[in-house]
Amino acid sequence: MHLYANISQNYRSINFNNMSIVNPNYRVDPNLKDEKGYSADIGMRGNISNILTYDVSLFYINYNNRIGTINLSDSTNILYRYTTNISQSRNLGLESFAELDIWKLIKGSESKTKLAIFSNLSVIDARYVNSKESAYENKKVEFVPPIIFKTGIAFRKGKLSAAYQFSYTAKQFGDATDAIAPSNNGINGMIPYYYVMDISADYNLSKVFSISATLNNLSNHMYYTRRADSYPGPGIIPADGRSFYCTLQVKL
Secondary structure (H helix, E strand, O other): OEEEEEEEEEEEOOOHHHOOOOOOOEEEOOOOOOEEEEEEEEEEEEEEOOOEEEEEEEEEEEEEEEEEEEEEEOOOOOEEEEEEEEEEEEEEEEEEEEEEEHHHHHHOOOOOOEEEEEEEEEEEEEEEEOOOOOOOOOOEOOOOOOEEEEEEEEEEEOOEEEEEEEEEEOOEOOOOOOOOOOOOOOOOOOEOOEEEEEEEEEEEOOOOEEEEEEEEOOOOOOOEEEEEOOOOOOEEEEOOOOEEEEEEEEOO
16 A cells, blocks of 8 residues: 655646637636646555555645636626636545456456456535635536546456446536526536446457457437537537447557
8 A cells, every 4th residue: 555645836827918819708807817726635545466456535726816717798788708717716526546356356366367347436526715706605616527437347358358437427517606507509507417338349369450449428328518618619519429439450
């Protein structure tokens, strides 16, 4: 088992000279300030008899002058998204990874066959704090899902390897006020939770040739991950449906 801890300073500089917005649905504060903050994490990782691998960490991220997006309307009642320094923000979370090789657990750690289950979990509470505006105080930071979970099973024997993965992403917000209802243009509003299942396989035909195949979004689940202000929007950007790829690789 290995314990670790890290502390680092974060700094995000804004180049005002390269800032040019021509989209009327998106505007930027001309007095935008740089973000400054720090991050810290502590955790432990280890490997038990080449059968169980794990990594668990807690982290904290603090930003002053956090840059965020809010919804405003001008004198003609045109709704637009405004990027500005919202307030201080803090991210508190846990990340974990674990993989258990079931085959080696039964047959012994020296077995060359692998049949493992794995999982990856991220739990994040990201909020605006110490804000002068009550509309942002204690609201969740946009585009930060509180839960991201991935799990699956991996198999490898000889020249063949295959894997199945299920991933889940919880709902998240698209602006600093945590607006739920979508706007008429689709730019503002909540991004619902979504899940995806993928399957992949590889086979080494020889030292020169290998073939791989991937089936993404097995259930053909319809979802979207973001709301675009401009091209290819404005509005929601649907993710890809079920897709299949097959690749023949040649090593020279």
